[in-house]
Amino acid sequence: MSELKSRPPSKKTPDLDAFLSGAEEKTTQKKTASKRKPKYPWEADNVRDDVTKVYNLRLSEPYLLKLKYIAEHTPDSMQKFCLSVIEKEIDKKIKELTK
Template structure:
């Protein structure tokens, strides 16, 4: 059987204090220059632009009827219109969130 004993921390007190302060504040104490650039899910290896995935969107009936009207009265289909508008909105929000 092993004999377990309590030992004092091996790091100096100021390192322990900085660690505890960072844990309490919820902030990382690592300088920005030491951290690697964040990789976002759409930048991961294996993500392909040529693969299309489905996303089901529930619209209130008046908006579905408006979307059909757009599709019938413009060169864009309902899908083309939604894809263009949604991609622009997503890119705008991502730029805002990642700056």
């Protein structure tokens, strides 16, 4: 005789109490997480130091040529040079703005 049946096997009925208690746990976790709102966007929990984002910089042609000249005459690449200068200036400006 064939093992085929006229209806599909029924699913186990979910435990309603476990479902409701799980929902309550998630609700209380959200409430406590929202109370700890970071003061600044870069202090948020989802911001990671190991993630690099791209930002395009528009330079006039003379400044681009100057940057290339710096890269050719120093051990730093154009990217590395700009990053070191810009990060210092960003931190300096943030310090001024957040006093």
